[in-house]
Amino acid sequence: MRLLRVIPSMNPSTGGPCQGIRNAIPELQKLGIYNEVACLDDPRSSFSRNDLFPVHLLGPAKGPWQYSNKLVPWLEKNVHRFDAVIVHGLWLYHDYAVVKFFRQLRARTNNKKSPKLFVMPHGMLDPYFQKAPGRKLKAIRNKIYWKLVESKVIENADAMLFTTESELLLAREAFQPYLPKQEINIGYGIAAPPPFTHEMHNAFINECSGLNDRPFILFLSRIHEKKSVDLLIQSYVDIVKGSNTANQTNIPKLVIVGPGMNTPFGKNLLTMAADLKDEYIFFPGMLTGDAKWGAFYNCDAFILPSHQENFGIAVAEAMACSKPVLISNQVNIFREIETSHSGIVADDTVEGVSYLLNSFFSLTDVEKKQMGVNAKTTYEKYFAAAPAAQKMLSILSN
Structure with a gap:
């Protein structure tokens, strides 16, 4: 079985979909x-050099639509080598080009030589993006683009692949007509973390200057409005400043990890945190390798209070490290976490984030430890890579 994946970018800073691909491929390779x-990344990019599978960089993509004239000619020469193609993500040139290519290919061959075609939207059909404040013009643009392009992408795919049942159901709400041939909740396998080492601890401490070995809550994701980092900082600042001196010493620090601090939103976060920066709140930037895993293994809990989160790879990674997770009910895996007592769930509001923090701070050490044990068990049951790979194999083989 030979599988081609088409995605706008494999740059790790772009977020979850490319990391999901990197998580899935090793397990799929074990299954043959x-x-x-x-x-559509620039061929001069270096971030794919360590990948243990072929990555074809067909960019650089141009403009906000991320157009590249290299994609279709490459498909013409190579698509016959594959049994199936998965298009990751929507709303950009790559999904339009692949589906148009497949329509022409199937017309030429009477469907006899065409690989299966799947589309994996990665939460990009969530109605949040049509309703969010500040996106009114984009919402209108999306409705027009849906009528002209995206609805045809959906209709021509052999199946839509979703990472959670919540994502599958939400995708039905945002746009009409929505006429997929088949909808499949395929899950999202997350690779098990490497075992903890002292090198991980040291790498993280070296990157997070001033924290030393003090307890902390970890946020690790893109620095973006959707992630509610501003609400997290506001709530944390209110808790620290509202506590007496004795209680302040018992409040874990807050470590905010991720790319995007140089954006206007990121700079605003630094302003919000100015009074507590480098004493209570730390911004080490984007972490990778040992430093990233050191952050997971050393934290008391992981927090992600997003306004919208299709899956939350970092949530599952934290659970795999036996860490309680504090998330909003807009993270699509919140039901599994809530029912298994693997963390705490609340609304994506200032009040909700304050509830997450205060509720965790009030737990005993025994309760926190049990929550971490539950998290590891829940990861193994729902989010481990091997079961998801088996499900992918069964879908591709049918």
Whole structure:
């Protein structure tokens, strides 16, 4: 079985979909599924050099639509080598180009030589994006683009692949007509973390200057409005400043990890945190490798109070490290976490984030430890890579 994945970018700073691909491929390879990736990154990029599977960089993509004239010619020469193609993500040139290519290919061959075509939207059909404040013009643009392009992408795919049942159901709400041939909740396998080492601890401490070995709550994701980092900082500042001196010493620090601090939103976060920065709140930037895993293994709990989160790879990674997770009910895996007592769930509001923090701070050490044990068990039951790979194999083989 040979599988091609098409995605706009494999740059790790772009977020979850490319990391999901990197998580899935090693397990799929164990099952005999050979994988290649085509993306629209600049061929001079270096971030794919360590990938243990072929990555074809067909950019650089141009403009906000991320157009590249190299994609279709590459498909013409290579698509015959594959049994199936998965298009990751929507609303950009790559999904339009792949589906148009497949329509022409199937017309030429009477569907006899065409690989299966799947589309994996990664939460990009969530109605949040049509309703969020500040996105009114984008919402109108999306409705027009849906009528002209995206609805045809959905209709021509052999199946839509979703990471959670919540994502599948939400995708039905945002746009009409929405006429997929088939909808499949395929899950999202997350690779098990490497075992903890002292090198991980040291790498993280070196990157997070001034924290030393003090307890902390970890936020690790893109620095973006959707992630509610501003609400997190506001709530944390209110808690620290509202506590007496004795209680302040018992409040874990807050470590905010991720790319995007140089954006206007990121700079605003630094202003919000100015009074507590480097004493209570730390911004080490984006962490990778040992430093990233050191952050997970050393934290008391992981927090992600997003306004919208299709899955939350970092949530599952924290659970795999036996850490309680504090999330909003807009993270699509919140039901599994809530019912298994693997963390705490609340609304994506200032009050909700304050509830997450205060509720965790009030737990005993025994309760926190049990919550971490529950988290690891829940990861193994729902989010481990091997079961998801088996499900992918069964879908591709049918």
